[in-house]
Amino acid sequence: MAVKIEKWVAAQKxxxxxxxxxxxxxxxxxNPDKLGKIDNHKQETWKAPLPQFIEEIYFKRFKRExxxxxxxxxxxxxxxxxKAEKKKKExxxxxxxxxRDSRETENSTKLVSFSAKLKLHNEKPKVKVKLESGESPDSILLKEAHIFDEAFDFYEKESVTFSQLGFILKKIHPRYKPRRYGCKTLRAIYEKLDKYEVVEAEEPVVCRKNIEPK
Structure with missing residues (x-):
C-alpha cells in the first residue's frame, strides 16, 4: 500500500x-506508472488533457462529477x-x-515444583545421629554435616547463596542453630566443612562445593 502511494506522489508531481x-x-x-501514455494530448491533439480525461471516465463509472x-x-x-505506529505499539x-504471563506461569511452576520437592524431601526418613555426652561442637558438626549437605544439594546447583541455604535449612531442619556447632553464622559453619568453599560476590556471598576436598 505504501509503495503504491509513493508512486502516486511521484505521478501527481x-x-x-x-x-x-x-x-x-x-x-x-x-496505474500511476502508465499515466504518461494518457497524458500526451500535446502530441496527439485529439486526446483530452489528463485531468479532463479522468473526469470523463469517472463520471461514466460512478455517475458523479x-x-x-x-x-x-x-x-x-x-x-x-x-496506523502503523498504533499497530507497533499494540x-x-x-x-x-x-x-509477563509467561514469567508468571514459569514462577508458578517453579513454586509448585519447589513445594513438591520440599514435601518429597520431608517424607524421606531422617538420619538419626547418636551423640555422646560432652561432645565438642566440632565433633557434633562432623556427625551432623549431612544436614548442611542436604540443604546445599536441595537446589541442585553448583553454587548457592547463604540466604537460600538459611531458608531451606529452616524448612528441612527447623531446630538448626549455628551455636550448636560453635559458630555465630551459617557462613562460619560452611567454612568449617572441608567440601565447601566460600566465594566472595557482590550480592550475596556464595557457598560452592569444591571439586576436590581440601
Whole structure:
C-alpha cells in the first residue's frame, strides 16, 4: 500500500494533478506508472488533457462529477503512518503481556515444583545421629554435616547463596542453630566443612562445593 502511494506522489508531481484528480484516478484503478501514455494530448491533439480525461471516465463509472470527499496523499500517508505506529505499539504491549504471563506461569511452576520437592524431601526418613555426652561442637558438626549437605544439594546447583541455604535449612531442619556447632553464622559453619568453599560476590556471598576436598 505504501509503495503504491509513493508512486502516486511521484505521478501527481509529474503530471501536475490536483488531489481531487489523484483520488479519482485511484478510485478508477488507474496505474500511476502508465499515466504518461494518457497524458500526451500535446502530441496527439485529439486526446483530452489528463485531468479532463479522468473526469470523463469517472463520471461514466460512478455517475458523479467528483468524489464525495477528497484526501490528499499527504493525509493518507500520515494516516498510514499513524496506523502503523498504533499497530507497533499494540504489538509491543501484547508482547509485554505475553512475556509477563509467561514469567508468571514459569514462577508458578517453579513454586509448585519447589513445594513438591520440599514435601518429597520431608517424607524421606531422617538420619538419626547418636551423640555422646560432652561432645565438642566440632565433633557434633562432623556427625551432623549431612544436614548442611542436604540443604546445599536441595537446589541442585553448583553454587548457592547463604540466604537460600538459611531458608531451606529452616524448612528441612527447623531446630538448626549455628551455636550448636560453635559458630555465630551459617557462613562460619560452611567454612568449617572441608567440601565447601566460600566465594566472595557482590550480592550475596556464595557457598560452592569444591571439586576436590581440601
Amino acid at each position: 509529474k503530471h501536475r494533478l490536483s488531489d481531487k484528480h489523484v483520488q479519482m484516478a485511484r478510485e478508477l484503478g488507474l 467528483e468524489p464525495l470527499s477528497v484526501k490528499s496523499l499527504k493525509e493518507i500517508l500520515a494516516e498510514d503512518k499513524a 504489538k509491543k504491549k501484547n508482547d509485554v503481556l505475553v512475556d
